[in-house]
Amino acid sequence: MPITPVAERTWAAVTPASTYLFGVETGADAGTDVRVVQWYWGPRLPEAALAEAARFPIPRQETGFLDPRDVDELLPVDGGRRWGVPSLQAVYEGGVRSVELSYVEAVTGPGEIELVLRDEAYGLRVGLHVRCAEDTDVVERWVTVANEGAAPVRFGRLDSGSWVLPERPAHRCTGVFGAWGRETQLQRTGLPVGETTFTSRTGTTGHRANPWIMIDAGDATEESGEVWTVALAWSGSWRLTAQHRSEGDVAVTCGSGHDGPHAHLAPGERLRTPSALGLYADGGYGAASRAWHAYTRGHVLPAPDEERPVLYNSWEATGFDVSEAGQLELAARAAGLGAELFVVDDGWFGTRDRDSRGLGDWWPSPGRFPDGLTRLFDGVRALGMVPGLWVEPEMVNPDSDLYRARPDWVLHHPGRRRDTMRNQLVLNFARTDVREWAIGWLDGLVGEYHLAYLKWDMNRSFSQAGWPEAGERADMLWIEHTDGVHAVMDELRRRRPGLRIESCSGGGGRVDLAVLRRTDLVWTSDNTDARDRQTIQHGFSYLYPAGTMSAWVTDSPNPHTRRRVPLRYRFHVAMAGILGIGGNLTAWSAEELAEAAGLVAAYKAIRPVVQHGRLYRLAGTPGLTASAVQYVLDDRVVVLAYNPFTLDGRPPRRLRLAGLDPEAVYEVVTSEAATTAPVGSRWHGRTLTAHGLILPSWLPNGPDYRSELLELRRVGTP
Numbered sequence: 114m115p116i117t118p119v120a121e122r123t124w125a126a127v128t129p130a131s132t133y134l135f136g137v138e139t140g141a142d143a144g145t146d147v148r149v150v151q152w153y154w155g156p157r158l159p160e161a162a163l164a165e166a167a168r169f170p171i172p173r174q175e176t177g178f179l180d181p182r183d184v185d186e187l188l189p190v191d192g193g194r195r196w197g198v199p200s201l202q203a204v205y206e207g208g209v210r211s212v213e214l215s216y217v218e219a220v221t222g223p224g225e226i227e228l229v230l231r232d233e234a235y236g237l238r239v240g241l242h243v244r245c246a247e248d249t250d251v252v253e254r255w256v257t258v259a260n261e262g263a264a265p266v267r268f269g270r271l272d273s274g275s276w277v278l279p280e281r282p283a284h285r286c287t288g289v290f291g292a293w294g295r296e297t298q299l300q301r302t303g304l305p306v307g308e309t310t311f312t313s314r315t316g317t318t319g320h321r322a323n324p325w326i327m328i329d330a331g332d333a334t335e336e337s338g339e340v341w342t343v344a345l346a347w348s349g350s351w352r353l354t355a356q357h358r359s360e361g362d363v364a365v366t367c368g369s370g371h372d373g374p375h376a377h378l379a380p381g382e383r384l385r386t387p388s389a390l391g392l393y394a395d396g397g398y399g400a401a402s403r404a405w406h407a408y409t410r411g412h413v414l415p416a417p418d419e420e421r422p423v424l425y426n427s428w429e430a431t432g433f434d435v436s437e438a439g440q441l442e443l444a445a446r447a448a449g450l451g452a453e454l455f456v457v458d459d460g461w462f463g464t465r466d467r468d469s470r471g472l473g474d475w476w477p478s479p480g481r482f483p484d485g486l487t488r489l490f491d492g493v494r495a496l497g498m499v500p501g502l503w504v505e506p507e508m509v510n511p512d513s514d515l516y517r518a519r520p521d522w523v524l525h526h527p528g529r530r531r532d533t534m535r536n537q538l539v540l541n542f543a544r545t546d547v548r549e550w551a552i553g554w555l556d557g558l559v560g561e562y563h564l565a566y567l568k569w570d571m572n573r574s575f576s577q578a579g580w581p582e583a584g585e586r587a588d589m590l591w592i593e594h595t596d597g598v599h600a601v602m603d604e605l606r607r608r609r610p611g612l613r614i615e616s617c618s619g620g621g622g623r624v625d626l627a628v629l630r631r632t633d634l635v636w637t638s639d640n641t642d643a644r645d646r647q648t649i650q651h652g653f654s655y656l657y658p659a660g661t662m663s664a665w666v667t668d669s670p671n672p673h674t675r676r677r678v679p680l681r682y683r684f685h686v687a688m689a690g691i692l693g694i695g696g697n698l699t700a701w702s703a704e705e706l707a708e709a710a711g712l713v714a715a716y717k718a719i720r721p722v723v724q725h726g727r728l729y730r731l732a733g734t735p736g737l738t739a740s741a742v743q744y745v746l747d748d749r750v751v752v753l754a755y756n757p758f759t760l761d762g763r764p765p766r767r768l769r770l771a772g773l774d775p776e777a778v779y780e781v782v783t784s785e786a787a788t789t790a791p792v793g794s795r796w797h798g799r800t801l802t803a804h805g806l807i808l809p810s811w812l813p814n815g816p817d818y819r820s821e822l823l824e825l826r827r828v829g830t831p
């Protein structure tokens with residue numbers, strides 16, 4: 114039983130390796146100022162120790178000039194003597210603020226608990242939910258609010274919950290920042306005293322940050338040390354604030370929404386926040402990431418056991434210049450390489466021959482495909498591949514039949530401009546008629562062409578985000594648009610269980626644990642330069658598994674950066690995730706095509722290990738120095754090693770592997786490092802982890818962009 118009662122009004126979420134202890138404070142502050150406090154979050158305590166950890170509350174400051182301690186609450190409200198970051202900020206009728214909560218009851222279910230609180234004077238019911246499962250250290254939390262009063266309530270902040278970090282001599286935080294083409298750049302810095310906020314105001318998860326933070330005591334490494342993570346499962350605007358008080362306390366609160374818009378709850382209405390997820394891991398960033406990957410596979414992804422096919426996507430080859438003959442020519446070459454899925458990207462519909470028109474008109478372009486897409490997709494199938502199509506359901510070009518017919522469907526405020534970005538406006542998926550329209554044509558398209566795959570794109574941020582018909586509720590579009598996108602995806606999957614969906618948003622702008630609940634993979638970045646990708650993939654891997662990371666091999670010089678990178682290196686970088694090909698294959702030489710076919714075959718051989726194995730970030734700063742990643746699945750071990758630059762005169766270094774059985778013997782079964790780790794050579798697990806292998810690609814004085822693939826298998830004990 115993962116949630117267990119410990120003492121009066123005290124419970125513990127007990128996971129395989131951690132304990133999360135919380136309870137309702139029953140001391141002098143109770144009554145209408147009840148505090149639900151986190152007693153402990155860290156390594157798993159013995160059962161007999163649970164009660165003692167919750168025995169003596171830290172006394173609250175009652176006199177003098179010091180603030181009372183308010184940082185240890187699961188849901189600090191804006192109310193009473195609290196001056197920290199509120200997780201719940203309500204405004205009642207007449208502008209009344211200062212929430213006063215009383216304790217009502219605890220409702221328990223299998224693996225979960227709801228602590229029910231109530232602001233009696235205004236009839237706001239607040240449910241604090243905690244849930245955990247037997248096989249993960251991730252603890253899930255969310256909040257429900259129900260307006261049982263007579264007047265509407267507005268919320269300035271309605272977070273999923275606050276997480277308290279234990280006292281340590283120092284605190285350091287790790288997260289990712291980015292931009293279009295430069296997503297998930299890892300950032301690690303001491304947590305300043307103050308309030309550090311990561312946020313998206315774009316209406317999407319966004320490129321600038323990703324909704325998670327890892328905090329350690331400044332001593333964690335890739336392989337060792339305690340790391341606490343908080344992540345938010347949400348695909349719209351969000352805000353995560355790490356509060357480091359001058360007294361030393363640290364807490365992280367996070368939730369949907371951003372500064373400005375107010376959530377709105379009419380009498381009788383109820384709202385559930387997205388889930389906030391907390392993980393304690395001992396074993397460094399590597400262990401924390403592997404725990405997130407396992408959680409994503411075990412509790413988030415809809416079809417985690419499948420292997421993702423090798424994809425070909427036409428976007429970088431053709432742009433908007435899409436034709437049946439051109440696509441079939443690419444398809445023939447892609448099939449020759451071993452691609453299994455052929456995706457026609459933007460440009461196949463309406464008048465869409467440039468980015469300024471046609472979005473919203475989801476029928477095959479009458480000029481380019483007068484007879485529809487059947488012949489094209491039959492051709493794709495005849496080549497042994499399954500078909501996929503690009504869509505951007507949330508968007509419309511003003512120059513489209515849809516916009517001419519339904520200008521009221523876009524986000525807008527009366528009397529305000531409708532600024533376009535990439536010549537497009539955002540359709541309001543908070544509206545039920547827009548959702549019904551979307552599910553109608555998406556379902557029709559998938560059915561008519563027997564599509565196996567959709568790439569669901571979203572290429573602009575919200576602006577002038579109004580919903581005039583909704584009156585006082587207009588700000589709810591920030592939540593309900595995202596709910597609508599999720600609902601359409603869910604419904605589409607329900608109707609078409611065989612359909613697989615890629616989440617894309619101008620590259621990696623919609624990567625989160627909520628979209629991964631209804632999609633199968635994400636487009637990581639529009640930047641397909643292999644070296645830049647290494648940096649992006651490194652940051653991506655902190656939370657998300659390689660089996661969700663779509664990675665293409667494209668042309669050299671790269672169309673974005675003009676950098677020339679050898680084909681093998683480009684492949685090896687893309688083989689670290691879900692391999693796809695996105696280059697203009699009609700311009701590849703016969704030698705390049707032959708080499709690529711060999712690399713696709715090599716990927717297929719290691720695919721189960723990469724997509725479903727445990728990931729170890731072995732060494733280096735990917736993209737900048739010699740580096741390597743390793744995957745382990747059962748007895749199989751795959752290593753991808755890279756060296757983008759030659760550094761003259763550097764002594765050779767060994768690569769130490771990780772995650773192996775030190776007592777077992779491993780045999781090299783595939784090797785591009787024939788001189789130092791030849792096929793058939795055997796190594797003790799302990800030699801590989803404690804001493805390491807010499808890799809030719811890491812030796813000094815060679816050419817730039819060397820890389821190697823190596824596979825070993827456990828063959829038994831000596």
Ligand code: DGJ
Nearest residue numbers: 428458459617619620639
């Ligand atoms: C942005 C995506 O990230 C690209 O891969 C491509 O699909 C374009 N949109 C098409 O407009």
